[in-house]
Amino acid sequence: MLGHFIVALRTAGIPASLTEYLTLLRGMKEGVADYSVDDFYHLSRATLVKDERHLDRFDRVFGEVFKGLEPPEGDPGAEARIPEEWLRKLAEKLLTDEERAAIEALGGFDKLMETLKQRLAEQKGRHQGGSKWIGTAGTSPFGAYGYNPEGVRIGQDESRHRRATKVWDKREFKDLDDDVEIGTRNIKLALRRLRRFARQGAATELDLPDTIRSTANNAGSLDLKMVPERHNTVKVLLFLDIGGSMDDHVRVCAELFSAARAEFKHLEHFYFHNCPYERLWRSNRRRRDSEVSTFEVLRTYGPDYKAIFVGDAAMSPYEIVQPGGSVEHWNEVPGQVWLGRITRHFRRSAWLNPMPEQAWPRYHSAQILRQVMENRMFPLTLGGLEAMTKELSR
Amino acid sequence: MTRFQSTSSYIASRDLEVAVNAAVALQRPLLVKGEPGTGKTVLAQEVATALGMPLIEWHIKSTTKAQQGLYEYDAVSRLRDGQLGDERVHDIGNYIVRGKLWDAFEADAPVVLLIDEIDKADIEFPNDLLLELDRMQFFVYETRKTVKARHRPVVIITSNNEKELPDAFLRRCFFHYIRFPDRETMERIVQSHFPDIKQELAREALNVFFEVRGVTELKKKPATSELLDWLKLLMIEDLPPEVLRSQDPKTAIPPLYGALLKNEQDVHLFERLAFLSRQRQR
Numbered sequence: 117m118l119g120h121f122i123v124a125l126r127t128a129g130i131p132a133s134l135t136e137y138l139t140l141l142r143g144m145k146e147g148v149a150d151y152s153v154d155d156f157y158h159l160s161r162a163t164l165v166k167d168e169r170h171l172d173r174f175d176r177v178f179g180e181v182f183k184g185l186e187p188p189e190g191d192p193g194a195e196a197r198i199p200e201e202w203l204r205k206l207a208e209k210l211l212t213d214e215e216r217a218a219i220e221a222l223g224g225f226d227k228l229m230e231t232l233k234q235r236l237a238e239q240k241g242r243h244q245g246g247s248k249w250i251g252t253a254g255t256s257p258f259g260a261y262g263y264n265p266e267g268v269r270i271g272q273d274e275s276r277h278r279r280a281t282k283v284w285d286k287r288e289f290k291d292l293d294d295d296v297e298i299g300t301r302n303i304k305l306a307l308r309r310l311r312r313f314a315r316q317g318a319a320t321e322l323d324l325p326d327t328i329r330s331t332a333n334n335a336g337s338l339d340l341k342m343v344p345e346r347h348n349t350v351k352v353l354l355f356l357d358i359g360g361s362m363d364d365h366v367r368v369c370a371e372l373f374s375a376a377r378a379e380f381k382h383l384e385h386f387y388f389h390n391c392p393y394e395r396l397w398r399s400n401r402r403r404r405d406s407e408v409s410t411f412e413v414l415r416t417y418g419p420d421y422k423a424i425f426v427g428d429a430a431m432s433p434y435e436i437v438q439p440g441g442s443v444e445h446w447n448e449v450p451g452q453v454w455l456g457r458i459t460r461h462f463r464r465s466a467w468l469n470p471m472p473e474q475a476w477p478r479y480h481s482a483q484i485l486r487q488v489m490e491n492r493m494f495p496l497t498l499g500g501l502e503a504m505t506k507e508l509s510r
Numbered sequence: 511m512t513r514f515q516s517t518s519s520y521i522a523s524r525d526l527e528v529a530v531n532a533a534v535a536l537q538r539p540l541l542v543k544g545e546p547g548t549g550k551t552v553l554a555q556e557v558a559t560a561l562g563m564p565l566i567e568w569h570i571k572s573t574t575k576a577q578q579g580l581y582e583y584d585a586v587s588r589l590r591d592g593q594l595g596d597e598r599v600h601d602i603g604n605y606i607v608r609g610k611l612w613d614a615f616e617a618d619a620p621v622v623l624l625i626d627e628i629d630k631a632d633i634e635f636p637n638d639l640l641l642e643l644d645r646m647q648f649f650v651y652e653t654r655k656t657v658k659a660r661h662r663p664v665v666i667i668t669s670n671n672e673k674e675l676p677d678a679f680l681r682r683c684f685f686h687y688i689r690f691p692d693r694e695t696m697e698r699i700v701q702s703h704f705p706d707i708k709q710e711l712a713r714e715a716l717n718v719f720f721e722v723r724g725v726t727e728l729k730k731k732p733a734t735s736e737l738l739d740w741l742k743l744l745m746i747e748d749l750p751p752e753v754l755r756s757q758d759p760k761t762a763i764p765p766l767y768g769a770l771l772k773n774e775q776d777v778h779l780f781e782r783l784a785f786l787s788r789q790r791q792r
Contacts, residue, residue: 135681139536146535148528158528166680168543168687337593340586 121181125164128177132164139163153182169498351382353417353462355396357427358387382421386413390431391451391485392458393442410454414461422508423458423465429482429493430471436484455488464508465489470496520549520556521691521699529686530557539625539643539665541680544688547733550668553688554624557666564617566663567624568610570631576638579611579625580648580657602652611642612657620661629672636679644682691734693720703738707745714754715741718764722771728779732770740769 118137125132140163143149149156157178165174326341333339386396386408396413398406434441436451459465467485469476473495476482486493492507494500514530516522522530530553533540542550558565568579584605591599598604608616614623628636642648646659667683669675691699693716700712719740723731732740743766744754753765763780764770771777 131677133681139538143532143536146532148532148535154524155528158525159532161525162529162532162540162684162686166541166675166677166683166685171687338586338589 121160121177122164124177124181125174128173130165130170130173130177136164351417351421352384353413353421353423354383354385355392355423355425355427355458356385356387357425358389384417384421388427389442389444390427391435391442392425392454393445393447393451394449394454410458414457417462419461419463421462423462424504424508425465425467425489426496427467427469428471429467429469429476429485430479431481433480433484436481436488452484452488455485459489465492466504466507467493468496468500468504469493473500514557514560517556517560519702520552521695521702522553522556523689523691523695526553526686526688529684533666533684534561534664536684537662537664539667539683541667541669541675541683541685542688543669543671543685545690545731545733546670547735548688548690549734550688551624551626554622554626554666554668557664558622561622561664563620563622563664565622565624566610566614566617567626569626570628570635572630572632574631574635576631576635576642577609579609579639580642581609581612581650582607583652606650606652611639611648614663615646615657615659617660617663621663623663623665625665625667627670628667629669629675636675640679640682696734696737699734700737700741704741704745707741708751710751711744711749711754712741714751715744718754719770722764725779725783728771728776730772730776732772736770736772740766743769 118140122132122137140160143159143163144156149159160178161171161174165171321343323341323343326343327339330339330341331337386398387403388396392410394410395407396410397403398408431443432441435443436455439448439450440446441450467489469482471479471482476486476493482493492504494504494507514522514527514534516527529540532538534557542553544550554567555565583602584607588599588602588605610623614621643665646662647656649656696716696719697712700707700716704712715737719732719737722728747766749765763777763784767777767780771780
């Protein structure tokens, strides 16, 4: 049973190992879990999960593996206890007269409610798809987002009316999962990882000249002097796509940007529209006054700066490959040449794309840019940022 | 065996209790993560009190090395003593300075050892402590003797997530992530810290507090410790609860905001929000 659980965890990408499994078994032997399902959940979580990003995944796997596991003191009939009045009200609110007539096909409203109760009692665990069980996106008469005209819509949250809302079903750690998009909280975390490689090798070292000088001043008796080792700080250039198709993502970018500001000492930012060309600007509000030539940027900032582009890369392919393809002005040199110049100048560069990764193949432009960036395009998720910082720090 | 439970001064959730008890029972380190100000460090003190053990605290800085927790060989003093012809110089043991881990290992009774903010240190730091925490022993090269734990200490390690910890290290720990407490738990926490607080004041203050936390643009969201500081201030100033009620954080900065908002950008943000909403009202 438990071995199966470990395998399921590993399949879901949680690196639980044999050592931890044995620890869990020992913990149960020592009686830490105390014969309670909730305590067993807490114990196995503390033993097997070592990273808060995996907590949500753990909850999902736990729910799947141990579905139907009821607390022993539970009352078997409780599962099916739904306030009938509530169901009726819900149905009346949601169904049109026509639809209610259609319900008659299933034997009338009361029959429908009865079937629903019965199925709720039969069904254990969440369900998605299918045509009988209550769940989401199915064709059963019961559930959410389904297509059966005779259906009763049961809202996602309300499907918790099964009495025991189990701890792991609440999925409280959802926003700590690293596949979800970035919010203000987790972005700091991710950018902190960027800072990490700046801090390598913290220590003090011997200040030889000062030691010699002060030992001489001490008439020969040794006086050691130490200096803190210098940290090299990460220098980052941010290029932010602004306007046009980016408007959807401006908010996310603003968060990324505001978080980044607090994290780096050497951080410069420039704006571009869709694709960088010969001019960039520093302030979006005073664009005309703050324009700088891209060549000047390349001259000013050394190759040790890490260049990060933030943009959805959704545009017409001409804007990248064609001279004069820009939507704003006549550019002599196509965007991909400019991008190439920038990426060749800076030793490390990457592109962050706020669009979900699954959507990239739909845009030809995103694929071209990905090629220009030599595959260094990352989704704007914690996982993507992590991969990016790894790439940048190599 | 005594078990760790919520006390009158520290409200622990059930999962935290299980994690602590597992770590104590199996004698493995417990790694605690969570937002700053959610009581990670205080936990160690509470565990020590609950189990009736003394607490040894080792606070980690960016310059801390793993070796410093074991012992340090003060070569410079010995060199100097050698120059001055001191007798002590012949025994190298005189120049071995014990670290916190040594203290914890050689203590007469089991102790709670807190390794605070392990992520502040160098990235190799946890790796350097692997064997020591696993076997609870280490070797002193200078005196050629092995220091072995008489009683395995209860080790509690906190991290603020600034650095990723190595897998091999994590394998040996129990892990707990302290979530930000919900309103109900927060009320209990406030009650346990200020038993004689006026109910109305506590309620209004919590309203303001959760609204402030709801402002998503904040750089540093106030956490439990900030709330407790703020409540203490409110009680010292003896502000009537009505003051808080009129102060919707969207329209004005809460009184004594210094305890809640910790950087000037956040204060500016609130000023701007207040300004905007006043304009809208006009």
